[in-house]
Amino acid sequence: MTLAADALRTTTHPAAHALASEGLNTHAGALPARRPGPTNSEPKAVRIAIITVALLFLGLFIALPLISVFYEAFKRGWLAYVAALVEPDALAAIRLTLLVAGISVVANVTFGLVAAWAIAKFEFPGKSLLITLIDLPFSVSPVVAGLVYVLLFGSQGLFAAYLQAWDIKIIFALPGIVLATLFVTFPFVARELIPLMQEQGTAEEEAAASLGASGLSIFFRVTLPNVKWALLYGVLLCNARAMGEFGAVSVVSGHIRGLTNTMPLHIEILYNEYQFVASFAVASLLALLALVTLIAKTLLEARLVEDAQ
Amino acid sequence: MSIDIVNVTKRFKTFTALDNVSLRIPGGQLVALLGPSGSGKTTLLRIIAGLDWPDGGEVRFDGQDALARSVRERNVGFVFQHYALFRHMSVFENVAFGLRVRKGADKLPDAAIREKVNQLLSLVQIDWLADRYPAQLSGGQRQRVALARALAISPRILLLDEPFGALDAKVRKELRRWLRNLHEELPVTSVLVTHDQEEALELADTVVVMGKGRIEQVGSPQEVYDTPATAFVHDFIGESLSLPARVADGALYVGARRTALDTQGLGEGPARLLARPHDVDFAEPGTAPVAGRVLAVRTFGPTTRADIVLPGTNGDVVVEAAVPVGARLAVGSEVGLVPRRYRVFPAA
Amino acid sequence: MVTAAIPRPLRRPRSVIPGFGITLGLTLTWLSVIVLLPLSALFIKTSEITLERFIAIVTSTRTLHALQVSFGLSLAAACVNLVFGVIVVWALVRYDFPFRRVVDAIIDIPFALPTAVAGIALTSLYAENGWVGSLLAPLGIKVAFTELGILVALIFIGLPFVVRTVQPVLADLDAELEEASASLGASRGQTVWRVVLPSVIPALLTGFALAFARAVGEYGSVIFIAGNLPGQTEIAPLLIVIRLEEFRYADATAIATVMLLASFVLLLVINRLQRWSETRSART
Numbered sequence: 001m002t003l004a005a006d007a008l009r010t011t012t013h014p015a016a017h018a019l020a021s022e023g024l025n026t027h028a029g030a031l032p033a034r035r036p037g038p039t040n041s042e043p044k045a046v047r048i049a050i051i052t053v054a055l056l057f058l059g060l061f062i063a064l065p066l067i068s069v070f071y072e073a074f075k076r077g078w079l080a081y082v083a084a085l086v087e088p089d090a091l092a093a094i095r096l097t098l099l100v101a102g103i104s105v106v107a108n109v110t111f112g113l114v115a116a117w118a119i120a121k122f123e124f125p126g127k128s129l130l131i132t133l134i135d136l137p138f139s140v141s142p143v144v145a146g147l148v149y150v151l152l153f154g155s156q157g158l159f160a161a162y163l164q165a166w167d168i169k170i171i172f173a174l175p176g177i178v179l180a181t182l183f184v185t186f187p188f189v190a191r192e193l194i195p196l197m198q199e200q201g202t203a204e205e206e207a208a209a210s211l212g213a214s215g216l217s218i219f220f221r222v223t224l225p226n227v228k229w230a231l232l233y234g235v236l237l238c239n240a241r242a243m244g245e246f247g248a249v250s251v252v253s254g255h256i257r258g259l260t261n262t263m264p265l266h267i268e269i270l271y272n273e274y275q276f277v278a279s280f281a282v283a284s285l286l287a288l289l290a291l292v293t294l295i296a297k298t299l300l301e302a303r304l305v306e307d308a309q
Numbered sequence: 310m311s312i313d314i315v316n317v318t319k320r321f322k323t324f325t326a327l328d329n330v331s332l333r334i335p336g337g338q339l340v341a342l343l344g345p346s347g348s349g350k351t352t353l354l355r356i357i358a359g360l361d362w363p364d365g366g367e368v369r370f371d372g373q374d375a376l377a378r379s380v381r382e383r384n385v386g387f388v389f390q391h392y393a394l395f396r397h398m399s400v401f402e403n404v405a406f407g408l409r410v411r412k413g414a415d416k417l418p419d420a421a422i423r424e425k426v427n428q429l430l431s432l433v434q435i436d437w438l439a440d441r442y443p444a445q446l447s448g449g450q451r452q453r454v455a456l457a458r459a460l461a462i463s464p465r466i467l468l469l470d471e472p473f474g475a476l477d478a479k480v481r482k483e484l485r486r487w488l489r490n491l492h493e494e495l496p497v498t499s500v501l502v503t504h505d506q507e508e509a510l511e512l513a514d515t516v517v518v519m520g521k522g523r524i525e526q527v528g529s530p531q532e533v534y535d536t537p538a539t540a541f542v543h544d545f546i547g548e549s550l551s552l553p554a555r556v557a558d559g560a561l562y563v564g565a566r567r568t569a570l571d572t573q574g575l576g577e578g579p580a581r582l583l584a585r586p587h588d589v590d591f592a593e594p595g596t597a598p599v600a601g602r603v604l605a606v607r608t609f610g611p612t613t614r615a616d617i618v619l620p621g622t623n624g625d626v627v628v629e630a631a632v633p634v635g636a637r638l639a640v641g642s643e644v645g646l647v648p649r650r651y652r653v654f655p656a657a
Numbered sequence: 658m659v660t661a662a663i664p665r666p667l668r669r670p671r672s673v674i675p676g677f678g679i680t681l682g683l684t685l686t687w688l689s690v691i692v693l694l695p696l697s698a699l700f701i702k703t704s705e706i707t708l709e710r711f712i713a714i715v716t717s718t719r720t721l722h723a724l725q726v727s728f729g730l731s732l733a734a735a736c737v738n739l740v741f742g743v744i745v746v747w748a749l750v751r752y753d754f755p756f757r758r759v760v761d762a763i764i765d766i767p768f769a770l771p772t773a774v775a776g777i778a779l780t781s782l783y784a785e786n787g788w789v790g791s792l793l794a795p796l797g798i799k800v801a802f803t804e805l806g807i808l809v810a811l812i813f814i815g816l817p818f819v820v821r822t823v824q825p826v827l828a829d830l831d832a833e834l835e836e837a838s839a840s841l842g843a844s845r846g847q848t849v850w851r852v853v854l855p856s857v858i859p860a861l862l863t864g865f866a867l868a869f870a871r872a873v874g875e876y877g878s879v880i881f882i883a884g885n886l887p888g889q890t891e892i893a894p895l896l897i898v899i900r901l902e903e904f905r906y907a908d909a910t911a912i913a914t915v916m917l918l919a920s921f922v923l924l925l926v927i928n929r930l931q932r933w934s935e936t937r938s939a940r941t
Contacts, residue, residue, distance in 0.1 A: 042845055047752055054748035055760065057741045060789070061813050062766050065778040068788065072781055111687050118680035122672060130684070132928065137692055139920040139927075141874025143894035144913045147901065148695035151702045156906050158698055182691050203393035205674050206360055209380045210387040211407030211462055215675035221410070225397040237768075244771025246877035251898060264773040264877070271777050271881065280781075283774040290769035297769075298762050360673050380673045 069287045072280035084270075084278035085285070092258040093266035093282070096177070100249075100262060101242040104181045108238050109231065112189030116227075117219070120197030121205065131194065137186040145183045146251025149176055172254030177262065180248040185241050189234035196230045196304075197223070229303040236300070240293040244286055310371050310465045310498050311336045312357060317366030319352050326352040327363065328522040334515075336371075339492045339499045341509035344519035345545065350502045351390075351470055353519070357500060358468050359383045370465065386459030386497075388469040392451045394443040400454050401439040404429055407462040429457040432491070449480040456488075460495070467499040473508060485512055506546050510534065518542045540654035543583045550589055550628050550648075552582040552599065552619065553656065561653065564620040568598035572653055579656035586614070586631035588650040591638070597645025601628075603638050617644065699917060702910045714911040719887055720896065724915065727893040730804060731872035734811035735819075738868050739861065742819030749820075750827045764821070767814045772877025779810055780882040802884030807892065810878040815868030822864030826857050826934070859934035866930055870923040874916065 041047070074081055084090060115134060119127060137145065152158050153170035163170060170176045204226065208218045224231075246264040253260045255269065263282055270279035312334040319327040326349045334340050342350040355361040357368060359380035368375040375383060395403050402409075408422045417425070430436040433453040443451060452472060459467060472488070473481040489512055492499055503509050509516050510530040518525045518533055518541075525545075526538040537543035544551070555562045556577050561570045563582065570582070594600035601619035604627060608614075613632040618625050630646060632638055703711070714720060748754070749761050767775065783790045783800040790800055800806050830853065838848040876894040884890040893916060900909035 041751070042849075050744055051748045051752055051754050053741075054745040055754075058745060058760060058763065061809070061816065062763055064782055064788065065775060065813065066763075066766055066770065068782050069774060069778045072778075111684070114680045114687075115684040117676060118684050121674050122677045122681070124677075124681070130688075132924070133688060133692065136696075136924065139870050139874075139924045140696070141876065141894050141913075141916050141920065143876045143897050144699070144874065144916055144920075145695075147897060147909060147913050148699050150901065151698040151906070151910065152695055156904075158701065179691070179695075183695065186691055202672075202674060203389055203391060204395055206380070207387065207389055207393040207458075208395075208406065208410070209673045210358060210360070210385060211410065211458065212381050212384075213406070213410040214381070214412075217410045218674065219676075221406070222395055225395075240769050240771075244769075244774070246771060246773040247894065250876075251901065264771050267773050267777065268881075276781070279777060283771075283777060286771045286774050290766060290771070290774075293769045294762055294765055297765065298758075 066287060066291075069280055069283050072276060073284040075280075076277045080277050081281045081284075084275075084281035087278070089258045089261065090266060090278075090282055093261045093263045094285070096174075096261065097243050097263040100174075100177055100181050101239050103178050104185050104242040105235055105239050107182055108185055108189040109235060111186075112193050112231070112234060113224075115190045116193035116197045117223070119194050120200075121202055134190050134194075135187050137183050140183075142184055142245065142247030143251055146180050146248040149179050149183070149252050153179075171252050172256065172260060174260070176252035177249050177260060180252045181242050181245050184245050184248050185238045188238035188241060189231065192230045192234035192237070193227055196227055200226055229300055233297065233300050233304060236293050236296055240290060243289060312375075312466065312498065312500070313367070313369040313372070314353070314357070315367040315369070317353070317356060317363045317368065319349075319356065319361065319363045325522050327356075329366070330522070330524055331366075332517060332524060332527065334498065334500065336498050337496045338514045339489075339501065339512060340515045340517060341513035342500065342502045342517050342519055343504070343506060343509040343546075344525075345504055347521070348519040349522040350504075350519050354468050354470055354500060354502045357466070358385050358387045360387070384462060384465050386462060386464030386467045388452075388455045388459050388467070388472050390471040390474055392443075392455040392475075394451055394454055394458075396443050398442075399439065400430070400435065400441050400443070400446070401426055403443070403454055404457045404461050406458065425461065426457075429461055432460075432494075433457045434487075447480075448476045449484060452476065452484060456491075464497060467497050469499065469501045471502055471504070473503075473505070481508070488512065510546070518545065520545070537583075537652065540581055540583060540652075543652060543654070548586050548629075550584050550586050550630055552628065553626060554580045554582045554653065556580050556653075563599050566598070566600075570598055570648065570651070570653075575653050575655060581654050581656050582648065582651055583654065584648040584651035586629065588648060589630050590647045590649055591630075591633070591636060592645040592647045594643040594645040597647045599646040599648075600643060601646070603640050603642050603644055606632065606638050606640060615644075617646070696917070699910060699913055702906070703914045706907050706911060710907065711911050714908050715915055719891070720893075720908075720912055722888045723891050723893040723896040723912075726804070726807065726889075726891065727873055728919075730807050730892075731811055731815075731869050731875075734808055734815050734872050735865050735869040737808075737812050738815045738819045739865050742816060742823060742864060742868075743861065745816075746820055746823045746827055750824060764817050767817050772814070772875070773881075775813060775878040776810065776881035779813060779878065780806070783809060783882065801882050802890065804890060806882035806884065807879055807890060810882050811872040811875060814875055814878055815872050818867035818871060819861070819864035822867060822934075823857055823860045826860040827853075830856055859930060863927060863930040863934050866923060866927045870920065870927065873919060873923070 042050075085094075119131065150157060150171055153163060153176065154160065155171075157163075157171070162168075168175075170179070204222050205218050208222045213221065243262075244264060245262075246268070249262055250265055250268070253262065253265055255261060255265055257269070261269065263286055267279050267282050267286075270276075270282065312332075314330060314332040314334075317327050317330045318325070328349075330349070330353065332353075342353060344350045352361060356363050357375075359375070359378065359382075362376065370383070380387075395406065398406065404426045405422050408417050408425065411417065427436060427439075430439055433456055435450055435453045435457070438446065438450060438454075443454070446454065456469075456472075473484055476484065485508060501509070501512065510533075513530060515527060516530050516533050517527050520541045526533050526542045528536075528538075533542060534547055537546065543549050552563050556572050556575050559572065561568050561572050561580070561582070563570075572580075599619060601617040604616040604618050606613065606615045611634070613634075613636075615630050615632050615638050616627050617630055618627050638644065706714075745764070749757065749764075754760075780801055781787050783793075783806060785791065785794050785799070785801070787801070793800060798805070800809060834852055834856070835848050838852045839845075843851065874894060876892070876898075879892055880895055883892060883895070885895060893912060897909045897912050897916070900906075900912065
């Protein structure tokens, strides 16, 4: 018997809609909580073994190096430590590092917001290629990143003639260091903002527009507050990388003491001169920065979850 | 304010969301766009709002070209399906937003904004939630905030996209009644998009039934229910008992059986006979135009339904019929069906 | 039949949200100035080298060896990270132990710690008189200034890539999968091997590829601990720097081109893996 029942019984029962929408509601809820029960766990001995191996590995490869930075820095006591930091070349390196990081953060925040707006709020062909290109600097070796600027602006570079004619110095000077840092930190802010803004969609912006808000109003009153934590997160990571960048900056800096040496380069010079305490003292500042970054990042992650909901 | 939609067409890549749609919405009415998903109803609503633009056609508000104006300038209140509340603003600030972004001469002093927002919050009965944030509200409360926010700009037209879609059944019913009362109080032209026929029939002055990018029927709730213009409307609204049929030599055949039923002017060819289950009587199998065997009988609450197997043109079909109160049907017995009121449409 | 109404072209905004043209324009300009133009300089400079010269540079014993050291040890480090990364993730996601959150946070230290700092710290630890080096020296194991030292540095910088890629996938894995497996009679080992691991394999491979890609280009943390003996412990990025300091631009450019092409290939592979990982971990 052919039952054409389903095709023909076109009754739309209201209860069916109610059930369907309720089903959707529960589905949209939080992920099911992890239930570590006897079914889904290993015998105690295995558990202890796995935890022990994990902790030993992390201790040996990650915790110890960090601790040793501070240990080596304070090996000769407070006085030697402070003396290494207030030395003029060290101060110059700190100043230069802060300047370069400041410029990179401002540039990347601007670029990140602009790029995320274009990518997340509009549809256009070639979008995924654009996202890939923005991420590209992540996969380029820092040394290659530095080298390409030498090839552009160095004494043998493509623009060498123009730069000489106008007496502009980029390589072995501040502009080169800034450019190399911009290259390696390029994706940091944008890649935090793009997925979040894509996920948030355009409904709130449309609502704001329907209520009469102008483009800038929409951006500053609706979009920006919605991504502020992700933006801060991106700034933190961008800043940490900008202050700590070594390979790319090393290629373009020229290592001129007191002039074009950033903190990481200063650390290298001191280390190669066997001034270990001084080297680690400057390194400890960057390690501290890394720790502060990590703590702030951990605190921010809770906020980020809120933003994404 | 009246809305005229003239020959509006909208395509998304290869999909035609609206196919040459024309519609007139008189001022002050509450109109429901009703249809299954993909029928183009939300696209039409977004075009009226100025959130989307048609590929062709015109939209006029009180005779004036609306397409020349952006959503900012149209002064329409839009209630989004998932509310689109600003998550970083309190309820109060959400409602105040449209007033705060005004510039120049239109800008209201802070005290006036506060008064207006408080008024609106008490109108939608959530004044006690003013300092909460959207994440702290229930679905029904968010819905009210979204409505108050849309009303804050004193819109000439209120557009609601599946306003009750994300709510559970009980809250939905309650809010529906409340929205109807609100519309009586503030007679602003309102257009509501829904896929829920009960919602459309209960709320709207006029129901616009849409299917596959076209308007199938425009009429009062009574009209679209009692006299569906097309088989699509008959199927989509209310319950239908559907029989495959055929018109031949001026008579209507169901299966191989020639019946005395009216062909309703339909020409020769395959047809469908559609009737409301409660418009179909049971009778002796021999005398009735349609007869079949009872497959199953189900009772829930006051209604009893029977599945009946009928011999169709291409094999057997099963229909569901309403059993009158008090009537007894034995499973396996033969029964006849007599449609009292029915419609005959050409088979698609 | 649908009568195709010829659409009247309307000069209307494509979206109610403004700023598409200017933001996309700025994005493309900035991207070109900072990333694309400089990278194309590398290819322009390479095209000035004759093919024979290019091949001679790239296949010289010193270059080949440097590439071999970089790629080989990166692969080894990624393998170590794959194994220990899974163990770390498993402990973090599935078990509770004291200071679990702190341990979770320090995974990111290699991301946040400048590479030069990591380099000198690892060197002082693994040198013969260092905390770890002095323990290994009596066993005849030398780490600092050998290939092992490079490996240690590359493990350090690669670990978070594996952990942070696999962790969310394992955490989101539906507990019901394992319960279903157990209810069907699978032992715990079978469940882990046949249900859990296959679910995280795309993420594992992505993390592996990310760690590998990062290690291949790594410079700062390696050069301190490596010893930098040509033909033995000299990595490819260092050779680029050396050639540059010798003003042998063609050599530096040729080696950099090889490295950059390798990055592109890896990027492509990683993109594919990520897409696979996303479809695999998508809830059904």
